[in-house]
Amino acid sequence: MDPTLSFVVFIALILIVSFGGAYLPMTFRATDKQMHLMIAFSAGVFLGILMLILLPEALHESEEGGFDEMQVMYLVLAGFLVMFIVDFLFKHYKQSKCSCEECVDHHSHEVTSISAFVGLSIHACFDGLALAAAFVIGEEIGLMMLAAVCLHKAAEVFSLSSAFMLAGRKRRSAIYLTAFCLVTPVAAVASYLFLWEVGSGVAGLAFAFSAGVFMFVTMLHMIPEAFHRKSLDIRSLALLLLGLLLVACVVALMGGHAH
Numbered sequence: 001m002d003p004t005l006s007f008v009v010f011i012a013l014i015l016i017v018s019f020g021g022a023y024l025p026m027t028f029r030a031t032d033k034q035m036h037l038m039i040a041f042s043a044g045v046f047l048g049i050l051m052l053i054l055l056p057e058a059l060h061e062s063e064e065g066g067f068d069e070m071q072v073m074y075l076v077l078a079g080f081l082v083m084f085i086v087d088f089l090f091k092h093y094k095q096s097k098c099s100c101e102e103c104v105d106h107h108s109h110e111v112t113s114i115s116a117f118v119g120l121s122i123h124a125c126f127d128g129l130a131l132a133a134a135f136v137i138g139e140e141i142g143l144m145m146l147a148a149v150c151l152h153k154a155a156e157v158f159s160l161s162s163a164f165m166l167a168g169r170k171r172r173s174a175i176y177l178t179a180f181c182l183v184t185p186v187a188a189v190a191s192y193l194f195l196w197e198v199g200s201g202v203a204g205l206a207f208a209f210s211a212g213v214f215m216f217v218t219m220l221h222m223i224p225e226a227f228h229r230k231s232l233d234i235r236s237l238a239l240l241l242l243g244l245l246l247v248a249c250v251v252a253l254m255g256g257h258a259h
Contacts, residue, residue, distance in 0.1 A: 006135070006142070007132075007135050007142070007188075007192060010131075010135075010142070010143075010146050011185045011188055011189065013146070013150065014131075014146075014149060014150060014153060014184055014185055014188075015181065015182075015185055017150045017153055017154050018153055018154075018157050018180075018181035018184070019157075019181050020154070021153065021154040021157035021158040021161070022157040022158070022160070022161045022177040022178075022180070022181055023161070023174075023177070024158060024161070033229070033232060036225070036226065036228060036229050036232055036236065037232060037235055037236060037239055038158065039222060039225050039226045040226035040227070040232075040235070040236035040237075040239040040240050040243075041239040041240065041242060041243045042158060042222060042226075042243060043218065043222040043223045043225075043226040043240050043243065044239065044240035044241060044242060044243020044244040044245075044246070044247075045243040045244070045246060045247055046214070046217070046218040046222050046243075047218055047223070047240070047243070047244055047247075048243065048244045048245075048246070048247025048248060048251075049214070049247055050211065050214050050215055050218050052247055052248060052251045053247070053251060054207060054210065054211040054214055055076070055211050057130075057145075057204075057207050058072055058075075058076065058204055058207035058208040058210075058211050059072055059204075060204070061133075061204030061207050062204030062205060062207070062208060063204070064204065065202065065204045065205070067204060067205065071205075071208075072204070072205075072208045073208075075205055075208035075209045075212065076208050076209070076211050076212040076215065077212060078209060078212060079208070079209040079210065079211065079212020079213040079214075079215070079216070080212040080213070080215050080216045081212075082122075082212075082213070083122065083212070083213050083216035083217065084216055084220075086118055086122075087118075087216070087220070117160060117176050117180060120160055120180065120217055121179075121180055121183050122213055123210055123213040123214050123217060124180065124183040124184045124187065125183060125184075125187040126187075126206050126207075126209060126210030126213065127149055127153070127184045127187070127188075127210065128183070128184045128185065128186065128187025128188035128189075128190070128191055129187060129188070129191040129206045129210075130145060130149070130206055130207055130210060131145050131146065131149050131184070131188045131191075132187075132188045132189075132191035132192035132194075132195055133191065133195055133202075133206060134146075135192065136192065136195045136196065147250065149184070153184065157177065157180065157181060160177065160180065161177055223240075226239075226240060
């Protein structure tokens with residue numbers, strides 16, 4: 001199949017996966033307990049993608065492009081810090097006026113969902129760049145990257161949608177989720193056209209910064225939300241480990257690496 005046609009088909013697949021993961025929590029009336037357990041599983045997938053795919057791929061692609069490990073780590077740190085500052089400023093200027101437990105809990109979910117939307121949207125742009133760079137390098141690596149992107153895209157949009165449901169903003173969340181589902185495909189198409197002109201040497205740097213953003217979202221959004229209910233800690237831990245195991249199995253089937 002022509003590489004460009006293949007790329008278009010795979011972009012369509014990402015859209016299907018994204019919208020399916022985003023709107024499932026809206027049609028499936030899950031309880032608060034079920035949603036937190038689902039987020040726990042997604043957090044495990046996030047952690048596995050970060051440690052077993054994004055960081056190794058960032059190092060590999062950067063070395064291929066002539067960059068050393070410290071340059072990669074600085075970009076990972078930069079991605080983390082950018083999201084930390086965005087999240088800090090958002091929470092600082094969106095304080096809850098009511099201090100009762102019920103309002104604080106609701107406000108916590110609302111801030112988590114909106115700030116997660118901002119963070120994941122920025123990360124989704126780098127997903128698009130990473131996917132485009134992989135297809136420019138070669139269709140085989142593009143297929144492997146597509147599998148990784150679809151895997152964590154389904155998990156992240158489901159988790160983001162669940163977080164919006166916990167915040168009780170169903171109508172507004174539909175707008176946010178529709179916009180979010182379009183971010184990666186639009187960024188991928190723009191990046192694909194751009195990289196055909198300038199080459200794929202910057203792909204590793206994009207992976208590195210994206211890994212930093214993903215690290216922030218995983219460690220400071222998804223995992224804390226997964227363990228938000230103390231009564232569910234044991235089950236949340238089990239589901240987190242299950243999600244991590246799933247990614248490890250996918251990586252093993254791909255030959256132990258994503259490149």
